[in-house]
Amino acid sequence: MENSHHQQVRRKGRRNGEVVVDGSEIRKLVENKEAFGKFVEQKFRLLDTDGDGRLSVGxxxxxxxxxxxxxxxxxxxxxxxxxxxxxxxxxxFTQGKKESVSKSEFQRVLSDILLGMAAGLKRDPIVILRINGEDLNEFTESPRYEPEVAAIFSQVESGNSTLRQCLLAALRQLTVDHGMPPASDSWVMENIVEPALQELHADNLEQPLSQEVFFQEFRKFLAIITQQLQGHPVIVAHTENTFDGSGIKKLLSNKFELDKLLDSVWRGVPKDKDKTAKEFIRVAFDRMADSVNLPPYGAVEQVDAVVNEAFKMAKADDGKAVDETQFKKLLTEILGAAMLQLDGNPISVSTNSVLHEPMSTSSTLLSPSPPSPMVSSPSE
Structure with a gap:
């Protein structure tokens, strides 16, 4: 269930005429056979560096x-x-055996992958926000400003900190909900934060500080940053997800869907005499992740810790080979163990990633033309 913070951020994005990326454009592309054919043709030609009409593993x-x-x-x-x-x-793509794939094979697999991405975005949309100083100014003028800044000061002040250190540490505590783009992003630091610092009195920045001085200078600092954002708006991709085990619970309560999914992942793992190594249980679990509303392993550290604990509880990491019945039993136990942990201690993860102009993305190959916004590495 979406929390109030995410709903608030979305309302801000829509109020400012921003974009919610929910996978509909990707889905529309794949479902339009003519347009998707042209898209595949373009991407295939880009990848086929030797021009032989097939794509090698390389x-x-x-x-x-x-x-x-x-x-x-x-x-x-x-x-x-x-x-x-x-x-x-x-x-x-290769079915584990082929040394190269044809254009039609590439199109079929890419279609499945893009539709999977679209389904994920439909469930967890990306909100594209244009941060232009309006919300930051609203925060500094609101009744919530003083109590929130007092709480921030108590967290960042260490007794011998300089004003500069405290200002920067406090700024990193502000989020898009306050109207502040991620201060840890190098572009934001270079083009917004550092110029704002230069407008403050340099002598004060290196001196020890009191709470009174901090309050006074932090308000000035944010006012200057507001002006910087008005002249240089920052585009931020915002996502927020809560992993509470409800997706696992839903699957475990539907025996038909559970058995179908377990059959599918069993068919996909390597086998030797109708057994598979336990190391492939992790691969199988990750293939199930999207179906139970979990991120892929390696994407969210807190969820990885839950999965690791679930594997430990099920004793699924001892390297032994298992048959189909044992394989499915272990996966079901791991799902149950992860569900219990998340149900008792849900994990909320928020990412705010700056999209630079011209839009840089490591995923341009998969972006439909014109490119749809994709998220860079999380900045906070």
């Missing part, structure tokens, strides 16, 4: 990397579990 790698970036995975090589998923995406 030529598919940029597409696989883009898909990983689009679903929020860390870069290949940074996580063993993420690398498993990259391998599985590649296997979707």
């Amino acid at each position: 030529e598919l790698q940029p597409a696989v990397a883009d898909i990983g970036a689009a679903i929020g995975l860390p870069a290949r090589g940074s996580s063993a579990q993420a690398d498993h998923i990259y391998s599985e995406v590649l296997n979707e």
